[in-house]
Amino acid sequence: VITETFNRRVCSKFVPRTTALREQxxxxxxxxLDGHVLGxxxxxxxxxxxxxxxxxxxxxxxAYGEIDFLNNENDILPLYIRCEMxxxxxxxxxxxxxxxxxxxxNLLISVFG
Numbered sequence: 001v002i003t004e005t006f007n008r009r010v011c012s013k014f015v016p017r018t019t020a021l022r023e024q025x026x027x028x029x030x031x032x033l034d035g036h037v038l039g040x041x042x043x044x045x046x047x048x049x050x051x052x053x054x055x056x057x058x059x060x061x062x063a064y065g066e067i068d069f070l071n072n073e074n075d076i077l078p079l080y081i082r083c084e085m086x087x088x089x090x091x092x093x094x095x096x097x098x099x100x101x102x103x104x105x106n107l108l109i110s111v112f113g
Contacts, residue, residue: 001099002095002099003060005095006095007083007084008063008082009056009085011031011036011055012056013048028049029052029055063081063082064082066080067079081095
């Protein structure tokens with residue numbers, strides 16, 4: 001159900017950060033060139049700006065579940081999901097409160113990068 005409901009975004013256009021030689025291996029999306037799999041839906045350019053809406057492709061999420069931290073002494077493991085940044089709040093609320101059945105949180109934390 002999660003992979004049918006939630007998407008992630010993957011960079012589809014490698015645009016080097018700057019023209020400086022050492023920076024040319026880093027995309028404006030923040031990912032290294034080695035992290036880009038230049039396949040059927042990806043391109044490479046040195047002359048364009050990068051935009052998170054037009055230069056990424058939606059794919060089903062591939063990262064969700066429990067995080068098992070080292071030296072975690074709790075019986076309950078924290079849950080996480082990787083999703084696109086414009087996911088509908090109702091979908092996240094349904095996941096957290098109904099599917100995962102966690103108490104209504106006082107704070108939600110987003111991690112970017």
